[in-house]
Amino acid sequence: MLSPHSSRRLGQDWETTGTAGNLQSLKKFNNQDFSRLRASCLSQGLLFEDDTFPAHVSSIGPNLLPESKLWLIQWKRPTELQGNPHLIVDGASRFDIMQGEIGDCWMLAALGSLTLRKQLDNVLPRDQGFQNDYAGIFHFRFWHFGEWVDVVIDDRLPVLNGRYLSVHPRTSNEFWPSLLEKAYAKLRGSYQNLHGGYLSDALVDFTGGVQVQFSLKDPPSELEEILKAADRSRCLMGCSTSGQLRNIELRNGIVQGHAYTVTGATKIRYKNGWEHIIRIWNPWGHGEWKGPWSDDSPEWDYVEPKCREELCRQKEDGEFWMACKDFQQHFSWLYICNSTPTFLDFGDQNHTRWSMDKHICQRSQVLSTGRSNYSSGAHSRNPQYFFKVTDSDTKSYNVVISLIQKYADNTLDAQKFKIGFLIFRENSKVLKQDFSLARDVTNYFILSPGTYAVLPVTSENQHFEFLLRIFLKNQDYNEKPNYLPSPVLPKEEPRVNQDSSYKTIFLRYANQGSAIDASQLHQLLNEEVLQDEMASLGGRFSFDSCRGILALMDLNSNGQLTLQEFGSLWRCLAKYADIFKREDRSRSGFLDASELKSAIRAAGLPANQQLLRLLALRYSDAAGRIGLSDFICCLLRLETMTYAFQNLAEGGTQLSMTAMEWLTLVMYS
Structure with a gap:
């Protein structure tokens, strides 16, 4: 029988958390601080050389090439390979990538999907390049065993017989693919450790999903x-x-x-x-x-x-x-x-949500043996992780279990174990089990309502460290049993809330001008506001919606936004993005009708039932959900029109309608 209290007793040496790593509090790989190292190089007029991943055959790996070829490798900086190198040319795309001699198609396939979904900025920070503050140093971010790490590299790239050993870009002077690949090789120990791998690993390392x-x-x-x-x-x-x-x-x-x-x-x-x-x-x-x-x-x-x-x-x-x-x-x-298994929501007319609990092993444990010789009393010696299924719909997948083992020293030749997990229900024997030699064992299930426990195990009876994540569908977020961890999804502060950065962002898209037009605003909103995958789930800003936003903020009626006008818009964006993320408690990337009502109330704006119905018709998708881009368009127009009515009324204009009648008229037009 499962004991809820044993979860505390057996898990007291383990850290349990509900977050999935944070891009705002990065761990420095090899304890290297990018900003400090770059500043030091700039002050001395030097180009950075990374002693922790040197321009040497040790960084390539001894078995990638014959020894005769290994010693022919030259290391060249992009400034030596091209007269006018750039980090990114005309935006990053999967079509920038062309695989080189290294067999890392698994990593490049994941990278192609990352660019397609506009999530590259999580991995590739934009505070670097060849034009300003160039010091031969770059950095990239990867999700590594439950946390985001910042990996610093120098820009010396391996070249063999005049050709890139690694990935090379389709545009000759664009170097983000080659530099990102080098950073990932450093994280995994060598270029050799990229030669053959699992696409599933790269997808997780690039997203934390x-x-x-x-x-x-x-x-x-x-x-x-x-x-x-x-x-x-x-x-x-x-x-x-x-x-x-x-x-x-x-x-x-x-x-x-x-x-x-x-x-x-x-x-x-x-x-x-x-x-x-x-x-x-x-x-x-x-x-x-x-x-x-x-x-x-x-x-x-x-x-x-x-x-x-x-x-x-x-x-x-x-x-x-x-x-x-x-x-x-x-x-x-x-x-x-x-980030959550939304791909299992097909045919779901209710558009339910997923929550996640995460458990990180802080020290190695000897776990019970696996499938072949598992003993009935072994669960009393192992950590148990409880979860509760409240979803009564047993026709769709409602539980996903993900177990990741940490390789020693993060190298491919480290010892790997056949790992897996067992799922128990109270007063029951083993219900589900899954085992694999892979780094990541993940499976999806249909479980009836009840309380369950997951036991991570290995068939080798050996020490191993692991990360366990439990994804639950359609949970009651107000229910917090005293023996179950509260299902919480990763929370990140919206990037748009950095008000002090709006001038820098404005100048980046103004093309050295003093104003931005609708086309520039279109690019800016999609790249800066919808940076992460969750924010972009509801769709991108259309060009037509950006023209509408510009018209609302264009005080001079000249089809452009000045820095001052953009500053006002940016503060609105920060406010709306913050409200959206607070009200989207399930982190689905959408607001339903009740959440929209709460969000409008949080913004301090008026709305009755008739207006809410019209807003849902005007701004939601076919399922009645509103994504971030449509929410911003809706709130910006609602707030502007509310103030317009107040100004008209206070200015002595004779109005033969109420504020709600006015808003109903202008918000659905």
Whole structure:
């Protein structure tokens, strides 16, 4: 029988927390402080040289290349390779990446998905470059065993016979892919440790999210719906092929033993029915599927021209479409990653939410043996982690368990154990179990209401450190039993709240001018306000909505915003973003009708039931949810129109309507 009190007793040497790491309180990898090191180099007129990851074969690894080639490697800075190097040219995209000699397609496939979902800024800070304060030093951020770490590197890149050993950009003077790859190699110990790896690991390292793997040889019956739900909720996705021989391109264009990025999934009208198609990108930057739904295939002749034009790029860039049935036949695994497992919400008309509890092992423990010789009394000797299922809908997945083992010294040749977890219900035997030799063991379940316990275990009867995360769907957030940890999601302060930075941001997008127009505002809002994945779940700012925002703030009626006008807008954005994140208690990335009502009240603005209904019609999606971008547009207009009415009334204007009648008129127009 499970004892709630044993959770405290057995877990007293373990740290339990409800957060998932914080980009605002980074851990310094190797205790290197980027700002201090750069300032020191600038003051001395020196270019940084990283002694902890030197320009030496030790950073490459002894087995990546034959010894004769290893000693031919030269290390060159971008300033030596190009006359006018840049960190980023015209924005970062998956099409900037072309895989080099190192077999790190698994890492590049994850990176391609990261750029697609506009989450690169979490990994690549923008406070660096080659134009200002250049000192040969750069830094990147990765999620490492439950916390974000800042990794500092110098910009000396390995070159063999005049060619990049590592990834190289499609644009010759753009260096963010090569530098990011070097930082990730440093985190993992060497470039050699990037030569072969797991796409699932990279997805988690770049986001701190939860990833689930789906076998395409035995896929869930809802695979097509899962793909579309993942695409709608802007999840990171990747896939891989099997094969004894790696990087062998077949006649059909598919590469064996290779990782790809899944960049889209949709259902389109085809002939007299529907076809589910998947869009995939090859990190090589070339090499595409040659079968049905490839660029020049006849299937596109039966698709409505407007739809065909929207979906087809007709460009040799490594990206292609294929039918879902062909995808299942030619690929082996699908990987989906997100901050919460929203991709399991397909067919969910109630749009329920997910919560998360996290438990980090602070010291190694000897855990019970696994599947083959697990003893019934072993749970009394092991830490138990309790959770409660309150969701009564047993037709959809409602629990996800993720267990990550920490490799010693974070190197691939460190000892790995077959790890897993057991799930118990009170007064029951083992209900569920999952084991794997991988770093990350994650699975999803349908569990009926009740109290359960998770036991992390290893089949080796050995010490190991782990991170356990429990994701629960449709929980009662007000219920806090005294023996269960309160389900809390990661909280981060909205980046838009840094009011002192608005001048710097304004000047960055004003192109050295004194004002910004709608196009510049469009780029600014999408890049600065929707930086993280959760903020962008509700969709991006459209150009038309940005023209509307500009019109509301444009006091001079000249189609531009001055610095002063932008400052007023920025303070509004900070306020609205803060309200949105406070009211979105489930961290779903959306507000429902009741949360919208509470948010408007928090903003100190008036709204009756009729107005709330119209606001939902005007600004919400088909499911009645409002994302951050639409919420900002709504609140900005509501506040402006409220003040406009007050000014008219106070100015002596004869108004034959109430404030609510006025707002009802102007807010739905």
